[in-house]
Structures are given as structure tokens and as C-alpha cells.
Amino acid sequence: MNKMQTLPHGLLALSLLLLSLVSPAASCTAQEETSLLQFLDELSPDSSNNLAASWRDGTSCCAWEGVTCNGNGTVTDLLLASRGLEGYISASLVNLTGMVRLNLSHNSLSGGLPLELMSSGSIVVLDVSFNRLDGKLQEFPSSIPYHPLKVLNISNNFFAGEFPSTVWEKKRGLIEINASHKSFSGSIPASFCISSPSSFAVLDLCYNLFSGNIPTRIGECFALRVLKVGYNSISGALPEELFNATLLEHLSFHKNGLEGELNGEHIVKLRDLAILDLGQNNFIGEIPDSIHQLKKLEELRLDYNNMSGFLPSALGNCTSLRIINLRSNNFGGELSNLNFSSLPNLEMLDLMSNNLTGEIPESIYSCSNLTTLQLSSNKFYGQVSPRIGTMKALSFLSLANNAFENITNALHILENSRKITTLLLGFNFNGEILDLSNNELTGPLPVWIHSLNFLYFLDISNNKLTGDLPTTLMEMPMLKSEKDAEHSDPRLFQLPDSYEGPSLQYGIISTLPAVLNLGNNYLTGAIPSEVGQLKLLTMLNLSFNSLSRNIPQELCNLTNLQVIDLSNNHLTGSIPPALSNLHFLDIFDISNNDLEGAIPAGLHELAYGNPKLCGPLLANNCPTAQAPSVSTNSIEQTTGKIIFAAAFGAFFFVGVLYDQILVSRFFGYSCSRFHQGVTV
């Protein structure tokens, strides 16, 4: 063939192609147009107005919004994700016999998923995730010979019943199935890979109601890379056959009812494993030594099981590790078994609630990427090394409920850890663990407490703090200024992902759980008027102290407040009327004080135990003439400023004392507030 001869043909073909792309002339067939219009008909008219404007008779359907054709004018793609569509998915789409991709995700479509689409002879990628589809997925009629489907995403719908099992036997090139989120029950089908053992790579069945054992035939999926079955009710052991799927990179059965041991011979067959998540099951036994062969392991999550034994030193050879979460097991021995120097990528180490002992090993301080160090509720002792100040990434530190000594030392060291957002050093008065485990933390409050620039969650409750409320506390930058908060790295606001409780996006500043909790101590004096500087505060708890004088007027400036607990003090005077302007205030507890006058309208207060208060819900009705009284605390403020030279008592703990209980309780309503505010 001669180049000169082929060139004009090439050009011709090219221009024909271009022409077909722009010109309505290379139009889709009448049948395709009819199918699309039938599809439009089944949508609710209000939701499809915009679409209908573009999908007009007389124009080629190749030019319609969301529709893509190939050079021959055959419809290949219908991509209508996030269009606000309501109504039903019409089976007529099956008449688009050249359609390869159908993406209707993130709409509000309801009704069933037409079987015709699942068994279509052309569709390769089908994504109907995030809709309101319901009903049962049907099995295929055996007459249908060939299914090109490779990717199926039916996650986040309201399907119910058992997952079809014969469907998969017909699909030769299947690659991914995503059926996560609240749909299916019954057992996991055994037959996923019968027809596609060398292509099937991703299976996501998280958040369903699957029960029964892990089917052994899943091990026949030799190409499987991702297997996520978290948040179901699967029971039994990990079958030996599972480990035949040796290409697995992500294996997760988080929160099921699995039991048995982690077999060292089996697990090392998964040489590519990067994520192993078996948290919240009933596994027992030790972490096998052979784990060091998993060189690609990045996340090891075995939290909330019943595993025991020492942490194998071999873990130090898994040099890719970013996350180790062994929370709430029965691991024992000394942490110094493990040489952390070889884990430079470590970002999170959560060993909370185990039986570990000894001092914090020096090698841990070389983990310069560590952001979360959660060691609470163990039997660690000794002093925190000054080297902790060199861990520049550290933002969450919990040492609560151990036997550490010398808080002065620890806090002075932390002066250099400027990224600290959450500091948990307290003793947990949880009852069950009140025995030997208190930290012997003594010494005065460092005046530089406000120089912990990112600290926004400070809980020193249930201790023996004495003296006045120090004004330094009112200088904490993260509680003070929205500007400081806005300009900092949003990741700093995220609680570690091992934290339990409703999930929230803390990156959004309005949901920052800024907390000052000094409840149940021996604090005296007035509430400083400087409290009015803590603009971002969402929770202020000063209950169960011996605070006196007025509630400062400045409290009314704290417009983010959701909780004010001033109960069980000796506060006097009247309640500042402007408090009723705090629109987010859910809890306002002033019970058991010595307050007087009328309660401002619009407060959902708890006010019993104040004999001089009056109001509709109290025994004391206000005299009709009495208006809510005006604050008289300006004299108090001046006195306050003079008095508040920071003097702290002999015992000082910085910490979240009930750790999760408080946090999740607090986030509980912070969450509902957030939803009220943001969702439509």
C-alpha cells in the first residue's frame, strides 16, 4: 500500500468521524430515541425538567444531555449521575442495544432495578448507587446466553432479601461488584468467580445483613484484590481456602462475629496484603511471628477482639506500616519488644485498653510521622521522655489511666508539640478500672498552656483542681479565634479514625467540637469575664465546683455554645437575658446555685435548686411586674481580673476523663445539630 493513496481515505474517515460527532445528521436510531423518551417518561416530571428541555423531539438524541454516541450514531453512554432524578428506571433502556455504560448514581430513583438491565447484552458498567431502589434482585432466566457486565455498583439503595447467586455464573468477565450499604441478607453467594476466576478483582459487601460463614469458594477468586465484608454478621473462622486468593491487597471483615486464631502459615500467603482489618470480631490467640513477611502491610487493625500474647518484635519488619490499631484486646508484656525505629511511616498507634506495661520505648520517638498515640488504660509507667517534643506531627496524645509520673515533665515537653489538638492525660474514674491505674500527676498549671496553639479539646474534669479559674485558659488560640482555626490544616481537627462515635467531618469549622470541661473539681472564685473570648467554644462545663458571683454577661458572646453546665456551684445574681440569643444552646444547666430573679424566655434550662429564681417551670412564679433583670456584674469583672492570677492547686490533670463516653455523647447532639443545619 502506498501512503499517498491511503492518506485521502484517512482524511475522509477522519472528517466523517468529526462530522458525525458534531452533526445531528449521524443520528441515533428512532428506536434509541424512543427508548430514551420512554425512560424520561418514567421519571417524575418535576425532577426531569432540565433533562426534558434538552431531550427534544426533532434533535438527534446523540446531542442530548448525558447521552454519548459513537461514530455510527449508536448510543454508548448514558451518564446521568447527580441530576436530582426521581421516579422509576424504565426497562426500555434495554433497547439501547449498543449502550456500554449506564451511570445513574446519586439520584433519588425508586422502584426496582429492571432485570433487563442486569442481563443486558451490551452494558459493561452499571452504576445505580446512591438511589432509593428497593425490592429483591432477581435471578436471571437461564435462557440469557452472554453478559458483558464487568462493573456493577448497586450500593446505597434499599434492596432487600437474599443476594442473587446464579447471576454471577453467567458473567465471564466480571471485575467489580459493589453491593455495600444496607440491603441484602442471607449468606454470601459462593459462586462469584465461577465464570470469572481470572478477572474478578473487587467485592464490596460492607454494611449489609449477611450472615453465615465465609464461603470457601471465595478462594477460587484468584484475581481478587479487594474483599470488604465489614459490618455484617458473618460467623465462623477465616477458611483456609480464602488464602488461595493470594493477590488480596485489602481484606476487611471489620465488625462481624468471626472467631478463631490468625493462622501464621495462612496469612503470609497474602504477600501483597496492604490492609488487614479484622477489628471488632472475636478473634483469640497471638499475632503470628510470620507477619514480618508481609512487607507491604500498611494497616493492621485487630481492635476489639480477644487477642493476647506479646506484640511480636517481628512487627518491626513490616516497614510500610502506617496504622496499628490493637485497641481493646488482652495484649501484654512490654512495648519495648517492638523496635519502632524501623517503622518510619507510622501515623497511628492505638494500644488503648490492653495489659501492656513498662516504659514508653525511646524508639517510638523516632516515628516522626506519628499523629496519634493512644496508650490509655494500660499499665505503662515511668516518665514521658523529652524526645516526645520532637514528634512534630503528633496531634492526638492519650496517656490516661496508666501509672505515668511527673506531669510537670510531660507538659513542659509538650510545649514543643505545637500541633497537639487533643491531650488526654487524665485519670479515668470509670469505676471498673479505678484500682492501681491512676497516674501520679502533680504540679502546677504551666502558664504557657495557651501556647498549645492547636488545642481545642481540653477536659480536666473529675480532678482536684483548686484555686481560681486561670485567665491563661481564656487565651487558648484555637478556642478564641475563627481566623486561627480557619488557617490551620483541616486534618488537625479530625479525631483519630479509631475514635468511636458518629462520624463527622471535622474539617468544617462550624462542627469543631471545641470543649472546655473543668467539671467536678475544687475551683473557687468567679467565672472570668475573659471567657467571652473563647468564641469557638461549643461546650463549657464548670459544674460541681465552688464558683461564686455572677454569670458573666460575656458568656452571651459565645454564639457556638451548645452546652453550658454551671450546675452545683455557688453562683449568685441574675441570669444575663442575652443568653437566650444563643441559638445553638441545647443544654443550659444552672441547677443548685444561688441565682435569683427571672429566667430569660427561650432558654431550655435546668434550674431547680435555686430558691430565689422564678419562672413558669419553677415552684416560684415571677411577680407579673418583674422584667428579666439586667446584669450587674461589671464590678465583678474588674475584681475578677485582679483575682485571676493563675494559681493552680497541687493536682493537675489535662485529659478527657471519660474519654469516649463523653466524646460520643457530645458528638451525638453535635451531629444532629450539624444535620439540621446543613442537609436539605
Ligand SMILES: *[C@@H]1O[C@H](CO)[C@@H](O)[C@H](O)[C@H]1NC(C)=O
Ligand atoms: C424494545 O423495543 C421494542 C420494539 O420497539 C418494543 O416492543 C419493546 O417493548 C421494547 N422493550 C422494552 C423493554 O421497552
Ligand SMILES: *[C@@H]1O[C@H](CO)[C@@H](O)[C@H](O)[C@H]1NC(C)=O
Ligand atoms: C458514576 O458517576 C459518578 C459521578 O460522576 C462517579 O463518581 C462514579 O465513579 C461513576 N461510576 C462508575 C462505575 O464509573
Ligand SMILES: *[C@@H]1O[C@H](CO)[C@@H](O)[C@H](O)[C@H]1NC(C)=O
Ligand atoms: C461504584 O462502585 C464502583 C466499583 O466499585 C466504583 O468504580 C464507582 O466509583 C462507585 N460509584 C460511586 C458513585 O461511588
Ligand SMILES: *[C@@H]1O[C@H](CO)[C@@H](O)[C@H](O)[C@H]1NC(C)=O
Ligand atoms: C463501593 O461504593 C461505596 C459507595 O456506595 C464506596 O464508598 C466504596 O468505596 C465502594 N467500594 C469500592 C471497593 O470501591
Ligand SMILES: *[C@@H]1O[C@H](CO)[C@@H](O)[C@H](O)[C@H]1NC(C)=O
Ligand atoms: C486452595 O486451598 C486448599 C486448602 O488450603 C487447598 O487444598 C487447595 O489445593 C487450594 N486450591 C488451589 C487451586 O490452589
Ligand SMILES: *[C@@H]1O[C@H](CO)[C@@H](O)[C@H](O)[C@H]1NC(C)=O
Ligand atoms: C478471652 O480469651 C480468654 C482466653 O485467652 C478467655 O478466658 C476469655 O473468656 C475470653 N473473653 C471473651 C470475652 O471471649
Ligand SMILES: *[C@@H]1O[C@H](CO)[C@@H](O)[C@H](O)[C@H]1NC(C)=O
Ligand atoms: C532498632 O532499629 C534500629 C535501626 O532500625 C537500630 O539502629 C537499633 O539498634 C535498634 N534498637 C534495638 C533496641 O534493637
Ligand SMILES: *[C@@H]1O[C@H](CO)[C@@H](O)[C@H](O)[C@H]1NC(C)=O
Ligand atoms: C496482665 O499482665 C500481668 C503481668 O504483667 C499478668 O500477671 C496478668 O495476669 C495480666 N492480666 C490479664 C487480664 O491477662
Ligand SMILES: *[C@@H]1O[C@H](CO)[C@@H](O)[C@H](O)[C@H]1NC(C)=O
Ligand atoms: C519531673 O520533671 C521535671 C522537669 O523535667 C524535672 O526537673 C524533675 O526532676 C522530675 N521529677 C522527678 C521526680 O523525676
Ligand SMILES: *[C@@H]1O[C@H](CO)[C@@H](O)[C@H](O)[C@H]1NC(C)=O
Ligand atoms: C459536666 O461535668 C460533670 C462532671 O464531670 C458531669 O457530671 C456532667 O454530666 C457534665 N455536664 C454535661 C452537660 O455533660
